[in-house]
Amino acid sequence: MKDLSKIVVFAVLVLALAPFGGFWIVALIGAGLLVLPVGAVIAKFFPKTWHRIEEGIFDKTHAMPAP
Structure with missing residues (x-):
């Protein structure tokens, strides 16, 4: 019976938090769809x-100190 109550509590918690997770998934995909064309415009008109x-972004030397 104790395990059943844990499963029920977990299921209710997942159902309660699902809208927040869905919001962040949609928000991140939307932000990505906005950033990609902006990056393409910058690359086209301002190559330097x-x-x-x-x-x-891709240079790893500034993020890691020399040994």
């Missing part, structure tokens, strides 16, 4: 700026 952005 885009190159600096890429270096900042």
Whole structure:
């Protein structure tokens, strides 16, 4: 009986928090759909700026100190 109550509590918790999870999934996908065209425009019209952005994102030397 104790296990059944744990399962019921977990199911209610999942159902209560599901809308919040759905909101964040939709929000992140929407933000991604907005950022992709903006990045394409920057890359097209400002290639030097885009190159600096890429270096900042993909350059690992600034994130990790030298041994």
